[in-house]
Amino acid sequence: MRIFIAFDGCCEPFDISQEHTVKTIKQMIKEFFHVQLSDDKRTRRYLELSYAGATLQDGWSLPDIGIAPCSTIRCLLKEEDKPILHVFSPVMGETLPLMGTVFLLSTSVSQLKSLVSRQSGIPVGAFRLTTQTGLELYDCTRLDEYGIGVGATLRLHTWDGWTELLRGCFLGHKQTVQRYLSEEEPVMRFQQRVALYVASFFGHLDLASWLLRKGVRAEEPVGVHPYRTWCRDTDHPETAKCPVHAAAEAGQLHILKFFVGGSVLNLACQDPAGLTPLRIALRRGHKECVRYLITKMWSVVSFPGLALTMGLYIQVKRWAYKAQKKAYKWSQKQRVPSRARVGDTVLVDGFTVPEMTSKPWSRAPRAGGRVKGRGLPALTLSRDSNCRSRLSSGQTTQNASGRLPRLRPDATDGCGCEGSSLEEGPGDNEEVCSAESRDQNRNTWRSKVPLPAISRDTNPRPRFIYASPNSSRILSSSLDSFTKHSGRTTRENAIYCLALASAFTEKPWLHQLGMARTLAQRTVRKLL
Numbered sequence: 001m002r003i004f005i006a007f008d009g010c011c012e013p014f015d016i017s018q019e020h021t022v023k024t025i026k027q028m029i030k031e032f033f034h035v036q037l038s039d040d041k042r043t044r045r046y047l048e049l050s051y052a053g054a055t056l057q058d059g060w061s062l063p064d065i066g067i068a069p070c071s072t073i074r075c076l077l078k079e080e081d082k083p084i085l086h087v088f089s090p091v092m093g094e095t096l097p098l099m100g101t102v103f104l105l106s107t108s109v110s111q112l113k114s115l116v117s118r119q120s121g122i123p124v125g126a127f128r129l130t131t132q133t134g135l136e137l138y139d140c141t142r143l144d145e146y147g148i149g150v151g152a153t154l155r156l157h158t159w160d161g162w163t164e165l166l167r168g169c170f171l172g173h174k175q176t177v178q179r180y181l182s183e184e185e186p187v188m189r190f191q192q193r194v195a196l197y198v199a200s201f202f203g204h205l206d207l208a209s210w211l212l213r214k215g216v217r218a219e220e221p222v223g224v225h226p227y228r229t230w231c232r233d234t235d236h237p238e239t240a241k242c243p244v245h246a247a248a249e250a251g252q253l254h255i256l257k258f259f260v261g262g263s264v265l266n267l268a269c270q271d272p273a274g275l276t277p278l279r280i281a282l283r284r285g286h287k288e289c290v291r292y293l294i295t296k297m298w299s300v301v302s303f304p305g306l307a308l309t310m311g312l313y314i315q316v317k318r319w320a321y322k323a324q325k326k327a328y329k330w331s332q333k334q335r336v337p338s339r340a341r342v343g344d345t346v347l348v349d350g351f352t353v354p355e356m357t358s359k360p361w362s363r364a365p366r367a368g369g370r371v372k373g374r375g376l377p378a379l380t381l382s383r384d385s386n387c388r389s390r391l392s393s394g395q396t397t398q399n400a401s402g403r404l405p406r407l408r409p410d411a412t413d414g415c416g417c418e419g420s421s422l423e424e425g426p427g428d429n430e431e432v433c434s435a436e437s438r439d440q441n442r443n444t445w446r447s448k449v450p451l452p453a454i455s456r457d458t459n460p461r462p463r464f465i466y467a468s469p470n471s472s473r474i475l476s477s478s479l480d481s482f483t484k485h486s487g488r489t490t491r492e493n494a495i496y497c498l499a500l501a502s503a504f505t506e507k508p509w510l511h512q513l514g515m516a517r518t519l520a521q522r523t524v525r526k527l528l
Contacts, residue, residue, distance in 0.1 A: 001015070001016055001017065001018060001062070001063075001069045002014070002015050002016075002069055002070060003016060003062065003067070003069065003070065003071055003072070003073060004070070004071070004072045004073070005025075005029055005072075005073055005075050006072055006073070006074050006075065007029065007033060007074075007075040007076075007077075008033070008077075011072065012032065014028060014029075014032075016028075016062070018061065018062075018063050019061065020061065020062070021058065021059060021060060021061050022049055022056045022057060022058050022059070022060050022061075022062075023058035023059070025049065025062075026047045026049065026058070029047060029075055030047065035047065035077060041082065041150045041151050042081065042082055042102070042150060043079060043080070043081055043082060044079070044080050044081075044082055045077070045078070045079045046077075046078055046079075046080075047075060047076070047077060047078075048075070048076045048077075048078050049073050049074070049075055050073070050074045050075075050076065051067060051071065051073050051074070051504070052504040052505070052506040052507045053503070053504055053505035053506040053507075054500075054503035054504040054505070055503070056073070064518055064519065064522045065515050065518065065519065066511065066514060066515045066518060081099060082151070083097035083098055083099055083151070084098055084099065084100045084101070084102065084104050084105065084150055084151070085097075085098040085104070085105075085112075085148070085150075085151070085152055085153070085154060086098065086151070086152070086153040086154070087116055087120075087129070087153070087154045087155070087156050088153055088154070088155050088156065089120060089156045090155070090156070090157070090163065090358045091122075091156075091158060091163055091166045091167055091170070091358070092167065092170060095153070096116065096119050096120055096156075098112075098115060098116070098119070100115075102150060104143075105143045105144055105148060105149070105150070106142060106143065106144050107142065107143060108139065108140065108141065108142055108143075109129065109137040109138060109139050109140075109141055109142070109143060110139040110140070110236055110237070112129065112137075112143060113127075113129060113139065113236060113238075114236075114238055116129070116156065117238065118249060120156070121170070121197075121198050121201035121202055121246070121250070122156075122158070122166065122194075122197075122198065123194055123197045123198075123222045123238070123239070123241065123246075124236045124238045124239060124241075125190075125194070125222055125223060125224045125225060125228075125235075125236065125239045126158055126159065126162070126166070126194045126222075126225075127156050127157060127158045127356070128156075128157050128354070128356045129154050129155070129156060129157075130154065130155050130157060131146060131148070131152075131154060131155070132152075132153060132154075132155065136349075136354065137154070138349055139236055156358075157354075157356045157357055157358045158356060158358050159225065159355060159356050160355050160356070160357055160358070160359040160363075160364040161180070161182075161359065161360070161361050161364030162180075162191075162358075163358055163359070163360050163361070164176065164179075164180045164360065164361050165177060165180040165181070165191060165195070166194075166198065168180065169194070169195045169198035169199060169202075169204075169207070170198065170202060172199065172202065172204030172206065172207050173207075174206060174207050174210050177195050177207065180361060184226075186226035187225070187226055189216075190222075190223065190224075190225055190226060192211055192214060192216045193216055193220065193221075193222045193223065193243075194222060195207065195211055196208060196211040196212070196216045196218065196243045197222050197241075197242075197243045197246050198246075199211065199243075199255075200218070200243040200244065200246040200247040200250070200252060200255050200259075201246040201247070201249070201250045201252070202250070202252075203247075203250070203252040203254060203255055205254055205255060205258060208243075208255060208258065209258065212262060216243075217263070218242060218243045218244045218247075218259040218262070218263070218266050218269075219242050219244055219259075219263065219265050219266050219269040220242060220243075221239065221240040221241065221242055222239060222241060222242070222243070223239055223240075224239050225347075227344075227345045227346060227347045227355070228346075228347050237272045238271075238272055240271070240272045241271050241272065242269055242271070243259070244256070244259050244266045244269050244277055245269070245271045245275075245277060245280060247259065247277070248277035248278075248280040248281045248284070248286070248289060248293075249280055249284055251281070251284060251286035251288070251289055252289075253286075253288050253289050253292060256277065256289055256292065256293070257292065260293075260296055263317075264296075264310065264313065264314055264317060265314060265317055265318060265321065267293065267296055267297055267310065267314060268311075268314045268318070277289075277293060278290065278293040278294065278297060281293060296310065297310055297311070298310065301313040482524070482527065485527050486523065486527060493520060493523060494516075494520065497516040497517075497519040497520045497523070498512075498513075498516045500515075500516070500519060501513070501515040501516035501519065
């Protein structure tokens with residue numbers, strides 16, 4: 001099979017066999033054109049083959065994706081910078097790459113946290129950074145003082161019991177956020193501000209509207225955790241950022257319209273650097289947001305017999321809001337207790353045990369009612385006759401806190417995790433249960449190809465006249481075997497193949513469909 005490679009202004013023929021993969025062809029091109037490749041800690045220089053508008057992956061073979069003989073494949077020599085640092089987030093189970101120069105390692109931890117916040121969508125007051133060994137990074141120090149080199153991986157930890165809450169904020173699940181809010185009033189208010197910040201960054205309009213109805217304001221700073229109110233001198237400067245600033249940085253136009261429609265004070269809200277949402281959108285290059293904010297800033301507010309510019313109207317609204325807030329504080333002065341009370345929890349960096357270790361809800365401490373309690377889980381009787389007799393006689397064991405231990409079934413439960421013995425803790429299978437939610441964000445190909453809804457038919461095969469009664473069981477076992485060995489269901493594999501084939505934009509749709517079918521067949525052949 002002869003193909004032509006277009007590289008550096010020339011086109012040369014190459015004779016390959018059907019068993020040659022794209023990686024093998026790259027090696028042939030490297031030896032023929034004497035190309036110098038590199039892959040060190042800072043940069044990567046590599047070859048990229050493209051055909052019909054799509055980039056060819058190293059594991060593909062040309063006949064499998066429908067490349068005919070005498071086809072011309074473009075070859076490019078690319079060079080990219082590798083991430084200086086990596087930050088692993090246990091909330092979604094993802095690793096964030098931090099791009100930049102080597103001078104990033106000589107900056108302060110405070111600047112690094114600002115960069116992580118802009119990339120992850122979590123406010124700086126809701127997480128801390130540690131090394132792989134668990135050493136905490138403090139804002140006032142530099143990274144080189146901890147001996148962190150190029151390519152190192154840091155860990156992002158949030159408050160204990162907040163993992164499920166932040167995961168619900170990332171996905172925009174209002175019910176999940178409601179379920180894991182704290183019963184302690186100051187902590188709950190801080191959690192709601194953090195949730196509005198995350199919802200603004202990711203554009204979850206439903207969650208943001210619910211939080212605004214609960215009394216959270218988009219122009220209100222997120223602040224710090226109530227347990228750290230005694231450490232205001234060492235607070236990160238970006239704790240004064242507001243949800244409207246997060247929406248402007250991420251370019252969430254619908255969220256900005258919703259915030260400005262609720263209160264025009266969002267137009268003049270300034271971040272710690274003195275930037276308004278308009279200037280933030282200008283710096284980030286979000287054209288649609290800039291057009292909308294400019295239109296609102298240069299509009300005129302009309303009243304009967306009076307017309308005010310938006311700037312003057314914002315000043316009047318701000319003065320009225322401050323007066324209302326001052327009057328409310330004066331009326332509540334005799335009834336509101338002091339902010340600092342005996343018995344309050346105080347966390348000081350370097351002196352107290354940190355409570356930001358990303359423990360899940362099931363393992364987080366519950367002293368003082370920090371996390372909203374839930375009812376006891378339903379008791380599932382074990383198949384052991386002795387356990388059944390003890391439960392029927394009412395002889396149940398209780399732990400030191402007076403709660404019944406969580407019983408796990410022997411069979412597979414509703415979330416797909418296999419049961420364990422009664423001696424296991426209540427959160428032993430938490431990481432296994434959240435594997436699907438991590439895979440949902442990690443595989444971006446799922447959202448590229450829309451498919452019809454999953455059929456509810458329990459018999460997926462077509463009905464034949466002479467089909468044996470055991471044929472359905474044979475087909476179902478084959479599908480289960482494919483899922484077990486490939487890691488994807490047949491439906492997910494179809495989406496994956498269609499997403500890869502749709503990257504060949506220069507091919508007609510029917511050709512893309514044929515390439516997807518060929519890729520699916522190749523996936524099955526690999527398992528044989």
